[in-house]
Amino acid sequence: MSASPDDPDKIMSEEEHHAWWATLSDEEKMVAYVPTGYQHLLLVIAYIKRALVLCEMKAGERLHHLEWLNKQTDNYISPEMLAIIEPMSDAEIAMMHEARSLDQNESDSKSFEILTNWKVFNSFLALNPSILAAIRLRERRVIKTKSLAAELSTLVGTRG
């Protein structure tokens, strides 16, 4: 069971989920496979980049944000993915602020739920195709890794 893409408060039954999944293109499925935590992180990376590019700040503050960005790379987000994401546009910033305004405090997760909602996240992807490009990079890396693993397995099997 999962939240409905149209209404986050509605929980889809298994049948409804299968029916919805069948309507998705391969690229949409690729996006749907991105864990919500990483969906949110991709948006925050674009948001921070926007702040770095446009906002006046002291060197220490700038360094702080850049070091934070640098630390976000892991097994999922590669340095290439980090580098390819473009700063948010005005429209994205407005959406982000609208979502953030729902949070009463730092521990509130309302904005997280809104931003990672299927429709909202896809709206961000439409406005900022670099995020989708980053997800594609990830997919290519997965495919490449799987292919290498298969080759290695074949090689080991042949020698054995």
Add this chain to the structure above:
Amino acid sequence: MSDPPKSADELPDWGPKMRALANDRQRAFVCALFEAPRKEGRVIYAARAAGYGTPESTNKSLSVIGSRLNVSDSIQAAIAEESQRRLRGLSPTAITALENLLGDPTHRDHARGIGMVLDRADPVATSHNITVEHKAAPHEVVAATKEVLARIEELARRAGIPQLPPPIDAEFSVVPQGANP
């Protein structure tokens, strides 16, 4: 014991709390508390000396009268005021005693006596160490040094940000790679 004062106006050196007492008997009661010969029975002595009760009154009845007086707010305030006044009046006696103490190096409190005199003649300067702690976030204390600016440039390149506005606390320019400095 001295005779109880007849009227507050006759003794203008009364403090405001003593003047505020209802009558001379109450003022006499307060004064007599200080002049009682011993700790025990002080209230009975003061009540009797101030003229409360009759010559035939028992200690028990005087004790009740005195205790009632002793706990009244106006009497309590007057006692506190009179205590302060009498304490100040003790100074000459205390100084004499202190002089005797200072003049006797063998007295066990000789050193303490010297300390008391010095404290009052040249009060000890008290120092207060007040630690004002401001926990600044690390990025608030980073100066825009050459190394910091170089690190910013490197991280910006890694993050795919080709050009950044200059930081507001430093002159900053991005030198293209390969350009002569």
